[in-house]
Amino acid sequence: MWAALDNGLYIPNLCATREAVTPFASCRLCFVEIEGRPTPVTACTEPASDGMIIKLNTDKVKRLRNTAFELLLSHHHLDCAACAKNKKCGLQETAAHLGLKLKSKRFRRIPRNLPVDSSHTLFIYDPNKCILCGKCVWACENQGSGVLEFAFRGIDTIVSTFSSIPLTEAGCTACLACVGVCPVGALVAKPGVGPIFIPRAGI
Numbered sequence: 001m002w003a004a005l006d007n008g009l010y011i012p013n014l015c016a017t018r019e020a021v022t023p024f025a026s027c028r029l030c031f032v033e034i035e036g037r038p039t040p041v042t043a044c045t046e047p048a049s050d051g052m053i054i055k056l057n058t059d060k061v062k063r064l065r066n067t068a069f070e071l072l073l074s075h076h077h078l079d080c081a082a083c084a085k086n087k088k089c090g091l092q093e094t095a096a097h098l099g100l101k102l103k104s105k106r107f108r109r110i111p112r113n114l115p116v117d118s119s120h121t122l123f124i125y126d127p128n129k130c131i132l133c134g135k136c137v138w139a140c141e142n143q144g145s146g147v148l149e150f151a152f153r154g155i156d157t158i159v160s161t162f163s164s165i166p167l168t169e170a171g172c173t174a175c176l177a178c179v180g181v182c183p184v185g186a187l188v189a190k191p192g193v194g195p196i197f198i199p200r201a202g203i
């Protein structure tokens with residue numbers, strides 16, 4: 001995937017972190033077909049090799065990634081007009097690239113009504129907008145904090161602190177790396193907070 005992106009070929013992706021040793025592969029948007037392989041694969045988990053021929057927009061690929069996109073949206077609190085990430089959101093960018101709509105009619109929406117954590121002086125965490133990409137978990141760990149983790153399983157999975165305690169009590173060091181990598185409006189800086197420090201390029 002990185003080889004394609006570095007060479008101007010667009011492959012949608014919302015969960016990939018270039019520096020992560022193991023791709024998290026949760027968003028399922030990056031499907032491609034590789035010549036000689038029977039089924040599409042996720043590009044973020046597939047090392048590039050000499051002579052590899054990839055197809056980015058076959059019918060199978062479109063079907064898989066469109067479904068993945070709609071599933072992400074079925075669980076995302078869609079609130080674009082009031083969202084701090086409006087016009088800078090990975091979901092909006094992906095929809096624009098792929099010609100998809102943000103309001104899916106195919107799948108029933110499964111709204112979450114989880115408490116929003118505004119306890120921190122610098123940022124807000126709204127788990128109802130989280131797409132479980134795992135970038136914040138990786139960034140927090142990479143900064144040596146490890147405050148954010150996945151909790152629960154299946155449809156109930158969320159990113160949370162240990163025992164869901166407020167971020168201020170969880171040992172957050174306020175590096176804002178999580179805010180810098182969040183592709184949607186789940187982790188956003190409070191008004192007036194300056195440019196977000198992004199820990200390393202490419203994530």
Ligand code: FES
Pocket residue numbers: 012013014015016024025026027028029030042043044045
């Ligand atoms: S970028 Fe490959 S699964 Fe998300």
